[in-house]
Amino acid sequence: MARSRSTLNSGNKQGEELPKARLNAKNLKKVAALLKYVKPYRTKFIFGMFFLFLSSLVGLAFPALLGGMIDAAQGKQKIPFIPANVNTIGIIAFTILFFQAFVSFGRIRLFVEVAEKSLADIRRDTYFKLITLPMNFFSNRRVGELNSRISADLSQIQDTLTTTLAEITRQIVLLIGGVTLLFTLSTKLTLLNLSVLPVLVIVAVSFGKFIRRIAREAQDKLAESNTVVEETLQGISNVKAFVNEAYEAGRYSRSLSDVVRIAMRGATFRGGFVSFVIFCLFGAIVAVIWYGSILVSRHDMTVGSLTTYILYAVFVGAAMASFPELYANVQKALGSSERVLEILEEKGEPISMNEEDNRTNVHIQGDLEFKDVVFSYPSRKEITVLDGVSFKASAGEKVAIVGPSGAGKSTIASLILQFYDIYSGQIRYDGKTSNDYSLTDIRNQVAIVPQDVLLFGGTILENIAYGDLSASREAIIDAAKRANAHNFVTGFPEGYDTVVGERGVKLSGGQRQRIAIARALLKNPAILILDEATSSLDSESERLVQEALEELMKNRTSIIIAHRLSTIREADRIVVLEKGKVVENGSHTELMTNEQGLYRYLSQLQFEV
Numbered sequence: 001m002a003r004s005r006s007t008l009n010s011g012n013k014q015g016e017e018l019p020k021a022r023l024n025a026k027n028l029k030k031v032a033a034l035l036k037y038v039k040p041y042r043t044k045f046i047f048g049m050f051f052l053f054l055s056s057l058v059g060l061a062f063p064a065l066l067g068g069m070i071d072a073a074q075g076k077q078k079i080p081f082i083p084a085n086v087n088t089i090g091i092i093a094f095t096i097l098f099f100q101a102f103v104s105f106g107r108i109r110l111f112v113e114v115a116e117k118s119l120a121d122i123r124r125d126t127y128f129k130l131i132t133l134p135m136n137f138f139s140n141r142r143v144g145e146l147n148s149r150i151s152a153d154l155s156q157i158q159d160t161l162t163t164t165l166a167e168i169t170r171q172i173v174l175l176i177g178g179v180t181l182l183f184t185l186s187t188k189l190t191l192l193n194l195s196v197l198p199v200l201v202i203v204a205v206s207f208g209k210f211i212r213r214i215a216r217e218a219q220d221k222l223a224e225s226n227t228v229v230e231e232t233l234q235g236i237s238n239v240k241a242f243v244n245e246a247y248e249a250g251r252y253s254r255s256l257s258d259v260v261r262i263a264m265r266g267a268t269f270r271g272g273f274v275s276f277v278i279f280c281l282f283g284a285i286v287a288v289i290w291y292g293s294i295l296v297s298r299h300d301m302t303v304g305s306l307t308t309y310i311l312y313a314v315f316v317g318a319a320m321a322s323f324p325e326l327y328a329n330v331q332k333a334l335g336s337s338e339r340v341l342e343i344l345e346e347k348g349e350p351i352s353m354n355e356e357d358n359r360t361n362v363h364i365q366g367d368l369e370f371k372d373v374v375f376s377y378p379s380r381k382e383i384t385v386l387d388g389v390s391f392k393a394s395a396g397e398k399v400a401i402v403g404p405s406g407a408g409k410s411t412i413a414s415l416i417l418q419f420y421d422i423y424s425g426q427i428r429y430d431g432k433t434s435n436d437y438s439l440t441d442i443r444n445q446v447a448i449v450p451q452d453v454l455l456f457g458g459t460i461l462e463n464i465a466y467g468d469l470s471a472s473r474e475a476i477i478d479a480a481k482r483a484n485a486h487n488f489v490t491g492f493p494e495g496y497d498t499v500v501g502e503r504g505v506k507l508s509g510g511q512r513q514r515i516a517i518a519r520a521l522l523k524n525p526a527i528l529i530l531d532e533a534t535s536s537l538d539s540e541s542e543r544l545v546q547e548a549l550e551e552l553m554k555n556r557t558s559i560i561i562a563h564r565l566s567t568i569r570e571a572d573r574i575v576v577l578e579k580g581k582v583v584e585n586g587s588h589t590e591l592m593t594n595e596q597g598l599y600r601y602l603s604q605l606q607f608e609v
């Protein structure tokens with residue numbers, strides 16, 4: 001009878017063990033915050049609840065009707081409100097059945113509608129919040145974990161709204177109504193039944209916990225053995241090269257033996273537990289019928305009443321049996337709500353979900369200045385990544401930033417884009433500090449061509465249009481031509497409508513970069529950041545990319561994060577960074593004259609190889 005496992009909706013994720021939360025006033029109060037999402041649909045929710053209550057209540061009439069029918073057949077029907085005629089009782093039973101079916105349909109429709117709509121609202125808000133959260137939030141968390149909040153956690157809440165809440169209400173009605181009716185039917189039998197209850201509950205709860213612990217242990221062990229498979233398959237070349245097949249096979253076998261050992265231990269206890277439950281269940285039925293039959297033979301009870309009693313007892317038993325799982329589901333939903341609320345309560349960046357609000361208000365010409373910028377990542381506060389960095393790039397200039405790995409070059413790019421707040425100092429755009437602009441003003445006028453170009457699953461056209469969603473097809477094709485991408489794009493049978501990304505055509509590194517350049521050209525920023533790719537391209541590809549970059553850098557301030565010094569000789573200025581400090585600043589020729597300088601040293605290293 002416990003249907004909490006089945007779902008009435010689309011969102012359930014089976015088999016995913018979600019952490020539970022304690023059911024207490026503090027947690028419930030927190031979760032009440034999520035109820036505001038149900039508020040707009042409260043009338044439907046209340047109607048659904050009412051229907052549910054009604055159908056559960058009506059369900060309680062059946063045992064009485066069926067028992068009454070049996071007694072009526074023998075001419076012994078004495079229950080008030082129930083007629084003495086078998087056919088009349090049959091017709092009443094069918095009418096009630098029809099009514100119940102109608103009401104159940106109504107409540108399922110209403111609950112699913114309320115849950116789907118309010119959950120879509122929560123999902124939308126969580127997603128909006130997630131994508132406007134500052135970068136720092138993401139550096140502390142894994143994408144998989146965030147993804148699971150939107151999918152598994154929200155599905156759990158959805159299940160609770162559609163199924164668990166309904167089921168709890170139904171079972172409570174059946175339990176209270178059932179027990180009351182049992183007492184009115186036969187106090188003696190009911191007392192006999194209820195007397196064994198505490199023993200049963202204690203055994204079931206403590207055994208249940210123990211068995212679940214063993215099951216979890218077995219699951220962990222299995223996961224461990226799967227890791228062995230994963231590791232060896234991933235590093236299969238290593239396994240083969242070192243002829244370690246036998247070693248790995250041994251490791252896997254040992255791990256599997258552990259799994260079997262724990263599973264068998266679990267099976268012993270589970271077997272004992274299940275046998276005990278079955279014994280108790282059938283024992284209770286036998287005892288009730290046995291004792292009931294004695295009462296019937298003594299004319300203390302009719303056969304119909306005994307039947308009614310047995311049916312109510314089944315209702316009550318099933319209701320009790322369903323509570324542990326329903327309770328666990330509520331706990332899981334509480335845990336899920338807490339985790340979702342954590343995201344909803346985070347402070348996001350001031351970015352509107354309305355595209356109109358994100359237009360550029362204050363235009364930037366392209367002067368950029370870092371003035372004594374001190375910065376450390378919020379996740380690693382103790383490490384100063386930029387320590388008093390100052391440099392200038394006037395509008396239209398090309399400034400290269402070079403330095404050893406980990407010096408802080410990419411960090412500078414992130415700060416230009418205002419991904420993080422700096423600790424002290426200033427970042428000035430056209431002589432004004434970042435506080436004088438809105439976040440969207442800055443980001444709208446800065447574009448980055450990253451090292452690793454990520455293309456979204458979609459067409460090439462859509463991927464280029466990411467730079468300016470309002471651009472016409474002609475403008476997009478023009479940008480692609482200027483980025484040296486047109487030729488290879490038109491080489492595909494579907495041209496600009498070729499799907500790329502995971503399920504589409506795989507583009508080479510150079511091709512992806514040219515798409516990114518076209519994207520940036522379309523955006524037409526005042527300030528451009530080029531995070532030069534570390535992996536080198538073949539010379540033809542390199543030439544095409546370089547040409548496209550030259551086109552992109554024309555007439556705008558360009559900050560080039562350079563890994564290969566050969567590409568930046570023409571830069572107006574080269575800023576040399578070491579351990580978060582600017583150690584040199586000047587043109588290529590100037591810097592090469594400093595014999596002790598880091599730039600000269602790095603150049604020699606690169607050109608000598």
Ligand SMILES: Nc1ncnc2c1ncn2[C@@H]1O[C@H](COP(=O)(O)OP(=O)(O)OP(=O)(O)O)[C@@H](O)[C@H]1O
Pocket residue numbers: 139377379380385403404405406407408409410411412
């Ligand atoms: N998101 C982050 N959270 C915490 N620390 C970070 C983060 N990103 C970078 N760092 C640290 O900041 C320092 C500077 O990193 P950054 O990526 O800016 O260096 P880089 O000069 O661009 O290096 P590379 O040439 O290897 O790309 C490094 O010590 C790095 O470990």
